[in-house]
Amino acid sequence: MSCQSPAMPNGRCRLHGGVNPGAPKGNRNALKHGRYTAAAIANRRMLSALISQMRETAGMVE
Template sequence: MHLSARCRAKTRKGNECQSGAMRNGRCRMHGGTSTGAPKGNDNALKHGRYTALAAEWRRRLAELRLSISDLVTRSDA
């Protein structure tokens, strides 16, 4: 094991990583970016607050509130 190839990626301290390298030349920690969850993964959706549809609803609601407050202030004058 001590003769195997090393990762040699730069660590936060500025030293070289001493972990054993995989086939791509880096260790499991520095091997590259994750591909993430597959597209359309329903298991990753916890709630719908940040979906495009929810954002559009919040935008429309804010516009409606502004227009209502304008109507109320105009009718008071």
């Protein structure tokens, strides 16, 4: 059973809408702060690995 709500001028149901194409391609707003750039992720992984190595080394000293 289809919706009985009247359509908007664009032909879509005003309650249920329709297919949303999503964000525009090439949206640069997602990179506004740079936290999720490839370089930032690589730096965090390298720092995490260094901290793990330091903890292992400190455990050997004790």
